[in-house]
Amino acid sequence: MxxxxxxxxxxxxxxxxxxxxxxxxxxxxxxxxxxxxxxxxxxxxxxxxxxxxxxxxxxxxxxxxxxxxxxxxxxxxxxxxxxxxxxxxxxxxxxxxxxxxxxxxxxxxxxxxxxxxxxxxxxxxxxxxxxxxxxxxxxxxxxxxxxxxxxxxxxxxxxxxxxxxxxxxxxxxxxxxxxxxxxxxxxxxxxxxxxxxxxxxxxxxxxxxxxxxxxxxxxxxxxxxxxxxxxxxVFSALDPFNTSSCDISAAERRRAVIYEHCILLKKYMDSRRVGFFMRGVLLRYTKGLTASTAFRNSISSLKTPEELMEAADRYLSSLKGAN
Structure with missing residues (x-):
């Protein structure tokens, strides 16, 4: 070590x-x-x-x-x-x-x-x-x-x-x-x-x-x-967050970490900027996934954490049927 x-x-x-x-x-x-x-x-x-x-x-x-x-x-x-x-x-x-x-x-x-x-x-x-x-x-x-x-x-x-x-x-x-x-x-x-x-x-x-x-x-x-x-x-020995494919468990992992990350943003960041940071999180975590370009474009006009989380949940749920 x-x-x-x-x-x-x-x-x-x-x-x-x-x-x-x-x-x-x-x-x-x-x-x-x-x-x-x-x-x-x-x-x-x-x-x-x-x-x-x-x-x-x-x-x-x-x-x-x-x-x-x-x-x-x-x-x-x-x-x-x-x-x-x-x-x-x-x-x-x-x-x-x-x-x-x-x-x-x-x-x-x-x-x-x-x-x-x-x-x-x-x-x-x-x-x-x-x-x-x-x-x-x-x-x-x-x-x-x-x-x-x-x-x-x-x-x-x-x-x-x-x-x-x-x-x-x-x-x-x-x-x-x-x-x-x-x-x-x-x-x-x-x-x-x-x-x-x-x-x-x-x-x-x-x-x-x-x-x-x-x-x-x-x-x-x-x-x-x-x-x-x-x-x-990437820090995990197994590196399960693989953007080249997205099975159900991978989608669930994404949903879980996005949800937790957004909760942490709401807890620690200036409330006026949570939406800004949350959008950045979603853009990073969905890069390279199936139909991610359309999703990323769709959230560009969303501003509230609630809107962004709803959009993320719909998108991640859709990946289940795409793989």
Whole structure:
């Protein structure tokens, strides 16, 4: 089993932090579906330190999702350290540093993927957080900023020297964004560069692929992101949420998780935005299913949770006769 510092996980599959997706309701769903660790959306360290309400809201948590990692982003060691301490005080189980975000407005601040250019600053940030926070500390990195600016090995060594407990490697350069194929050989390179646990990330869409990544790279765990957004059962060893077919039991599973997810949205999210989030859930969970295009079009004008749930129930019931 995967161990990160003092945190013993019950499996090797970890949920990736995803902006706009990994809110509290989704994290509870992912944990129940088998993720051994869930992550918040990336949280601005500066926003936390300045006590911005919308930023502080990212720290809201529930026992049903534990263990929980809080991912912070920034470039000022002192601010990052204070933000990590605030996350620890809020009840987080782990702190993760975002070092791979390719979004331009984040890069312009020197945060996210820009940190892949500066191993010295990386070590300063990690060591400063390490002094202010006792929680397990990880970082999510890319394989370099670009092929021309590849400081991957130096960044890995800086993380370990600063006191990080593990590293997650998204096997693409920052400037690739999500284009091209993930280069899993770079995950293997990380394993040969540092002694701390290495978690692989990139293009894993199922539990079989996760096992392939672990076997081919020697990584200690696998982080899954985009595939989990529409298929939280990706964390299950059996991966029963298979969108290539839909028998009665699969339809029932979908109905059950959609219903639970919507209940969680109503419980935890701003009531004025529940319909918005619920529509997103339905769009993700029905992607690729029989006649899903017509269903997805039909809910575009629906606004209330009740209307959306009624439409979802009718659609999922219809799948029974289509298979």
């Amino acid at each position: 995967l161990r990160i510092g003092s945190l013993q996980l019950d499996g090797p599959l970890v949920m990736a932090p995803m902006a706009g997706t990994t809110n509290l309701p989704f994290r509870i769903i992912a944990r129940k579906c088998g993720a051994s660790l869930v992550m918040t959306e990336m949280v601005s360290a500066k926003g936390l330190v300045l006590r911005h309400k919308k930023t502080l809201d990212f720290l809201a948590s529930d026992l049903d999702e534990r263990p929980l990692g809080v991912q912070i982003f920034g470039s000022d060691p002192a601010v990052m350290a204070e933000a990590a301490a605030m996350a620890e005080e809020s009840g987080a189980d782990l702190i993760d540093i975002n070092m791979g975000c390719p979004v331009r407005k984040v890069l312009k601040t020197g945060a996210g993927g820009s940190l892949m250019r500066d191993p010295h600053l990386v070590e300063k940030i990690v060591s400063r957080i390490r002094r202010s926070c006792a929680l397990p500390l990880t970082a999510k990195v890319r394989t370099g900023f670009s092929p021309q600016e590849d400081s991957f090995a130096d960044v890995l060594r800086a993380l370990e020297a600063g006191g990080a407990d593990a590293v997650t490697v998204h096997a693409r350069y920052v400037l690739q964004g999500f284009s091209g194929l993930a280069d899993w050989t770079r995950i293997a390179q990380a394993k040969s560069t540092v002694t701390m646990p290495v978690i692989g990330n990139g293009d894993v869409t199922g539990s079989i692929m996760a096992a392939d990544m672990m076997n081919s790279t020697g990584c200690d765990g696998v982080m899954i992101g985009r595939a989990a957004a529409s298929n939280p059962w």
